Amino acid sequence: MSDDISFDSEGLNIIVADDSSAVRMAFARACGHSPVPLSVTEAHDGMDFAEKFRNSQFDLAFIDVIMPGMSGIDALAQARSAGVKTFSVLMSTNVTDEVMQLAKKLRAYDFLRKPFTPIDLANIINNYLRLRQxxxxxxxxxxxxxxxxxxxxxxxxxxxxxxxxxxxxxxxxxxxxxxxxxxxxxxxxxxxxxxxxxxxxxxxxxxxxxxxxxxxxxxxxxxxxxxxxxxxxxxxxxxxxxxxxxxxxxxxxxxxxxxxxxx
Known part of the structure; x- marks a missing residue:
């Protein structure tokens, strides 16, 4: 996919859950390269994410696998048990077979490997918009x-x-x-x-x-x-x-x- 990706969208509400402020800032910068208007909510750990995810409506969720308090896997599992079907993407620097199987079981759409690029993010958003049509x-x-x-x-x-x-x-x-x-x-x-x-x-x-x-x-x-x-x-x-x-x-x-x- 080329860098000049164009979307026909009124904008998306997304939540990014990661305990690293540097990663959250990098994600915000990557979002800035997207031609789709994005409203970004940040969560700094698993418990923070679980509360915000439960109480607000989001189009997409990007969730770090390893976070203090509650892992991203546990937080997503809790949300799925509560009936939250939000389009979700797990993130990590390391990918194990066990995590991959859990991601599929929890109906995660994708796995975003760190460090990611603006185009990696744009590809996921492009797919989301097409799937939503x-x-x-x-x-x-x-x-x-x-x-x-x-x-x-x-x-x-x-x-x-x-x-x-x-x-x-x-x-x-x-x-x-x-x-x-x-x-x-x-x-x-x-x-x-x-x-x-x-x-x-x-x-x-x-x-x-x-x-x-x-x-x-x-x-x-x-x-x-x-x-x-x-x-x-x-x-x-x-x-x-x-x-x-x-x-x-x-x-x-x-x-x-x-x-x-x-x-």
Whole structure:
């Protein structure tokens, strides 16, 4: 990503929790390079952060892992237990496998390694703004159970979705014509108009959606046919929110989070 990043945003409220005043000052300077207006609240330890995080609304939280009184991990865990779903990024100079696993369990979006640069911060903010916009998604599968499960997986992703669903290819084509979803999650094996045929019809549109194929099988011949017909990605059932996040960062051209790259 280049240095001249532009955002269309009314501004963001963020909280930075770190016991080092030098790090907080460095963070404030980094924020000053962002073209997005940022209102920054500082917390000097884990307890201070926990209180401010609980009593105020923030768009993003940047949390140091090691702080006196209460660690960043414990403070985020406490907030998650209280139902706080704020988009959160953990920070540290050292990254261990244990911390990485805890970060994923607590639904942290990313891990910002110190020392960070203004561009590191800008990348995270850029991703946040895109994720916040929401994505129109159409789930196509002849099984109502699968459609429901996939819907729950999408809702648990870091991305926001406007979800609709269809039980067959013909219905999917009509819904695509009516609402033009950005992404179609399409089962390969369906009765009637199967996934490959539906994919080919979807890709005939002047502005075709991105199509993510789904299947419990991974047949090489069928997948080759699908990608030749214009499929954008493939997810093997069952898949999980992290799998969806990984695919969508790639399809939307977003810099992948460190947590994803280190998985």
């Amino acid at each position: 929401g994505i129109g998604a159409l789930i196509v599968d002849d099984s109502s159970t699968v459609r429901r499960v996939v819907g729950k997986v999408l809702e648990s992703s870091h991305f926001g979705f406007r979800i609709s669903d269809a039980a067959d290819g013909e219905t999917a084509l009509r819904m695509n014509a009516d609402s033009a979803p950005e992404i179609v999650f399409l089962d390969i094996n369906m009765p009637g108009l199967d996934g490959i045929a539906t994919l080919k019809r979807l890709k005939e549109n002047a502005t075709p959606p991105r199509v993510v194929l789904m299947s419990s099988e991974q047949s090489g011949d069928k997948l080759n046919e699908a990608f030749e017909a214009g499929a954008d990605a493939f997810l093997k059932k069952p898949f999980y929110p992290a799998d969806v996040d990984g695919v969508l960062h790639r399809l939307l051209g977003l810099n992948p989070p460190y947590l994803t790259k280190a998985a």
